[in-house]
Amino acid sequence: MNFVTTPDSVLQIATQAMARTPDPRLRTLMTALTRHLHAFVQEVKLTEDEFEGALEFLVAIGQASGETKNEVVLAADLLGVSTLVALLNNQDPQGESPAALLGPFWRANAPVCDAGESIARSETPGTPLEVSGTVRDGRGQPVAGATIDVWQASPVGLYENQDEAQEDMNLRGRFKTDAEGRFHFRSVRPAGYPVPTDGPCGDLLRAQQRHPNRPAHLHFMVSKPGYKVLITQVFADDDENLESDPVFGVTRRLIGRFEPQHGGEHATLQHDFVLEPGEMNFPRPPIP
Numbered sequence: 001m002n003f004v005t006t007p008d009s010v011l012q013i014a015t016q017a018m019a020r021t022p023d024p025r026l027r028t029l030m031t032a033l034t035r036h037l038h039a040f041v042q043e044v045k046l047t048e049d050e051f052e053g054a055l056e057f058l059v060a061i062g063q064a065s066g067e068t069k070n071e072v073v074l075a076a077d078l079l080g081v082s083t084l085v086a087l088l089n090n091q092d093p094q095g096e097s098p099a100a101l102l103g104p105f106w107r108a109n110a111p112v113c114d115a116g117e118s119i120a121r122s123e124t125p126g127t128p129l130e131v132s133g134t135v136r137d138g139r140g141q142p143v144a145g146a147t148i149d150v151w152q153a154s155p156v157g158l159y160e161n162q163d164e165a166q167e168d169m170n171l172r173g174r175f176k177t178d179a180e181g182r183f184h185f186r187s188v189r190p191a192g193y194p195v196p197t198d199g200p201c202g203d204l205l206r207a208q209q210r211h212p213n214r215p216a217h218l219h220f221m222v223s224k225p226g227y228k229v230l231i232t233q234v235f236a237d238d239d240e241n242l243e244s245d246p247v248f249g250v251t252r253r254l255i256g257r258f259e260p261q262h263g264g265e266h267a268t269l270q271h272d273f274v275l276e277p278g279e280m281n282f283p284r285p286p287i288p
């Protein structure tokens with residue numbers, strides 16, 4: 001007979017109950033998660049009130065998610081877990097990872113565009129931006145026919161799905177690299193933006209006295225069959241929040257050089273990407 005007796009005895013019995021899990025990876029994941037959760041509860045001596053609060057938070061982030069917002073992804077982002085998973089799974093032999101978290105705003109099936117086209121589909125006032133770069137493989141060879149999926153916030157700091165004034169799929173587009181691995185497109189400079197603060201994650205940020213403002217950035221997803229999908233972000237080098245990104249996405253390598261042209265009338269950004277060989281697996285879109 002194996003009964004729960006003391007607080008310490010619960011863990012052993014709980015993990016024993018999971019030992020028969022046929023899927024070995026699920027068994028490993030759930031056993032380790034249970035062990036860490038128990039250690040956490042013991043370490044902080046979690047009260048019943050706090051436990052209730054934690055469960056309410058989980059219910060609330062689910063309820064706050066829907067067509068235009070994914071509060072669950074946001075919660076993982078704000079805890080640094082999304083960045084940790086991105087960096088852990090995309091380590092670079094030379095040092096800093098070229099990857100960054102997906103974030104809650106990627107939509108699948110952005111419009112397919114020709115090279116040089118603008119992704120500003122509706123009237124989007126702001127500083128015109130020309131983006132260009134080359135996609136290479138690990139040996140420095142250009143990758144032709146790679147897909148560059150780009151999405152960004154507007155110059156007022158809103159994604160189209162958050163903003164009535166923008167056309168559907170505004171500031172989103174998919175481009176292909178040419179025979180030399182090059183891509184280019186036109187847009188407007190994105191502004192930094194606060195992560196959504198009208199839900200339970202906003203309450204958490206306020207309780208922690210953390211500001212919600214992400215530095216201005218463009219999101220990129222670079223893919224081609226035979227290569228791992230590269231999910232990343234490129235940040236504006238003149239943004240005041242580079243060192244206090246609430247979702248910890250900024251690495252030195254991801255700071256792009258936004259060069260003002262003609263006295264700041266417009267700007268250029270040149271940024272190259274490197275694809276690693278592997279399986280092309282796309283993430284699940286956080287919003288439809």
Ligand SMILES: [Fe+2]
Nearest residue numbers: 103105153219
């Ligand atoms: Fe973003």
